[in-house]
Amino acid sequence: xxxxxxxxxxxxxxxxxxxxxxxxxxxxxxxxxxxxxxxxxxxxxxxxxxxxxxxxxxxxxxxxxxxxxxxxxxxxxxxxxxxxxxxxxxxxxxxxxxxxxxxxxxxxxxxxxxxxxxxxxxxxxxxxxxxxxxxxxxxxxxxxxxxxxxxxxxxxxxxxxxxxxxxxxxxxxxxxxxxxxxxxxxxxxx
Numbered sequence: 001x002x003x004x005x006x007x008x009x010x011x012x013x014x015x016x017x018x019x020x021x022x023x024x025x026x027x028x029x030x031x032x033x034x035x036x037x038x039x040x041x042x043x044x045x046x047x048x049x050x051x052x053x054x055x056x057x058x059x060x061x062x063x064x065x066x067x068x069x070x071x072x073x074x075x076x077x078x079x080x081x082x083x084x085x086x087x088x089x090x091x092x093x094x095x096x097x098x099x100x101x102x103x104x105x106x107x108x109x110x111x112x113x114x115x116x117x118x119x120x121x122x123x124x125x126x127x128x129x130x131x132x133x134x135x136x137x138x139x140x141x142x143x144x145x146x147x148x149x150x151x152x153x154x155x156x157x158x159x160x161x162x163x164x165x166x167x168x169x170x171x172x173x174x175x176x177x178x179x180x181x182x183x184x185x186x187x188x189x190x
Contacts, residue, residue: 008175010175010178010179010183011078011079011175011179012078012178012179012180012181012182012183013077013078013179013180014071014075015182016071016075017068017071017072017075017077017180018180018181018182020064020067020068020071021068021180022180023064024061024064024065024068024103025158027057027060027061027064028061028103028154028158030057031054031057031058031061031106032151032155034050034053034054034057035054035151037050038050038051038054054110055110055111055114055121056123056124058106058107058110058111059107059111059121059123059129060123061103061106061107062104062107062108062111065100065103065104066104068100069100078179080092080176081174081175081176095157095160095161095164098157099154099157099158099161102150102153102154102157103154105150105154106147106150106151106154108132109143109146109147109150110147111129111132112132112133112139112143112146113140113143113144113146113147115131115132115133115134115135116133116134116135116136116137116139116140116142116143117135117140118135118140165177165180
């Protein structure tokens with residue numbers, strides 16, 4: 001049909017980028033739930049199992065975010081729409097950088113905390129990770145606090161990130177959130 005407007009094309013992230021993003025989100029949510037479960041658990045055996053799972057998931061998050069960074073280097077993310085104000089584009093860049101830094105700092109601080117406690121780190125059993133630091137009680141206490149502060153910071157920044165995306169979608173009614181979602185279209189439906 002002539003004269004009919006074609007829907008606006010949304011420049012989306014690559015499907016691999018989307019998958020890595022949402023896997024990271026899911027694992028981080030599970031990690032926060034596991035940390036809460038560890039604090040609530042009674043009994044040494046249950047706490048030990050939960051901590052072991054938490055550490056394995058933390059190392060999975062670390063490997064996943066490193067894969068995300070490598071992928072991001074290979075496949076550049078789509079640029080923010082040019083109609084967005086410069087301050088908003090800078091804030092988005094800084095926000096993403098802060099998220100990446102915190103997502104990397106979280107498992108590294110947990111790894112250092114576990115190392116300072118003199119506990120072995122492994123990834124689902126077969127892979128033993130070397131200690132980052134030697135066993136040291138005072139360092140253990142410092143790293144526990146660092147891990148908690150980084151976790152709290154990550155939670156705040158991640159919630160802020162989600163709220164900004166929801167603001168774009170529901171209040172500004174633009175394509176920012178949609179860029180990280182699958183298109184939902186089947187082949188040939190353009």
